[in-house]
Amino acid sequence: MATPGAGSRPPTIADVATAAGVSRTTVSHALNGLGKVDPRTRERIKVIAAELGYRPNLRAQRLRRGEAKAIALASSMPFAVAAGPSRLGFYMEIAAAAAESALLHGYALVLVPPVQSGSGLHSVDIDGALVVEPDVNDVAVAHLKERGLPYVALGRPVSPDEAAPYIDLRxxxxxxxxxxxxxxxxxxxxxxxxxxxxxxxxxxxxxxxxxxxxxxxxxxxxxxxxxxxxxxxxxxxxxxxxxxxxxxxxxxxxxxxxxxxxxxxxxxxxxxxxxxxxxxxxxxxxxxxxxxxxxxxxxLHLDRAAADAVELLLGQLRGDVTTGAVVTSPAPRVIPRASSLRVTPRA
Known part of the structure; x- marks a missing residue:
């Protein structure tokens, strides 16, 4: 099968349609799991697209569907306690696990600095957010509510009127x-x-x-x-x-x-x-x-908690998860070290 030569333009959906002998709409439906396309035709189109090196225009897809395909990780917790001078800590451990889980579902993770008044959380293009340990009347939560965006809390929300899905960190x-x-x-x-x-x-x-x-x-x-x-x-x-x-x-x-x-x-x-x-x-x-x-x-099993939070948020976006849903993290485990170990406990 002829493919575009080196230095030529990237193959388009029209090229796939021509090679497959079908319409562009059929190609779009086949590659995106939409419409009523014969399974054998769908598979043949996928093979041809792969052979041509076709890559879908993700930006165009997002615009058509009204999705950003991105979620944010936000918190009002200052870096002084969430990360520290090295920027490695509680917040970043959650971020690493959440980013990996989100990417498996085709979503990017946007890291938002500690959310204060006038934060960029107002303008960042996202579909929803994970909020790390929200405080009472949390600023990050307030910004998300103003935009009408769904969110999942890592840690039980403490505001009396909150019914957001959350991960119970016990x-x-x-x-x-x-x-x-x-x-x-x-x-x-x-x-x-x-x-x-x-x-x-x-x-x-x-x-x-x-x-x-x-x-x-x-x-x-x-x-x-x-x-x-x-x-x-x-x-x-x-x-x-x-x-x-x-x-x-x-x-x-x-x-x-x-x-x-x-x-x-x-x-x-x-x-x-x-x-x-x-x-x-x-x-x-x-x-x-x-x-x-x-x-x-x-x-605290933060890697599992972060992955569960992503799943819970994506469930909200799909309409599968309702407010008030709770996922309990695995049982925490104490790791004893020298700061508290005594050879002979005091009487």
């Missing part, structure tokens, strides 16, 4: 596992440091901590720190806790940036980690692994 169980680990290692006066917002992870961790404090007879010690402050906010928050409550023997700093700052504050106070004060955190990322000592953290 925030309360994560906190329970970390606190149970500290208790097993001898902690009797643990403190909790969480972000000052109302994201599900902070809300759920506080609920779990207060319940376990009552169960074990701990005096509740909870501090909040501004997310945008990153490691420095964790340092200052922990230093203040140590000054006010010198008997603290463990710190559960939910945000990994806060945990790294807490380790530094403990060392600067003349105490040792973990002998005097143990430290644990939620996300098992680069910060947790490279901290000195390495931080006990939790495998």
């Amino acid at each position: 925030g309360e169980l994560v906190a329970e596992l970390l606190l149970a680990h500290l208790h097993e290692q001898g902690a009797r006066r643990p403190a909790l440091i969480i972000g000052s917002g109302e994201r599900h992870a902070a809300v759920d961790a506080r609920a779990a901590y207060e319940r376990l404090a009552a169960e074990h007879g701990w005096t509740p010690i909870v501090a909040t720190a501004p997310e945008a402050g990153g490691e420095e906010a964790g340092y200052e928050s922990c230093a203040e806790l140590l000054a006010r409550h010198p008997g603290i023997d463990a710190v559960c700093a939910l945000v990994d940036a806060f945990a790294v700052g807490a380790v530094r504050a403990i060392k600067d106070s003349g105490r040792a980690v973990p002998d005097d004060i143990m430290v644990v955190t939620r996300y098992d990322g680069l910060r947790a692994r490279t901290c000195e000592p390495p931080l006990t953290a939790v495998d």
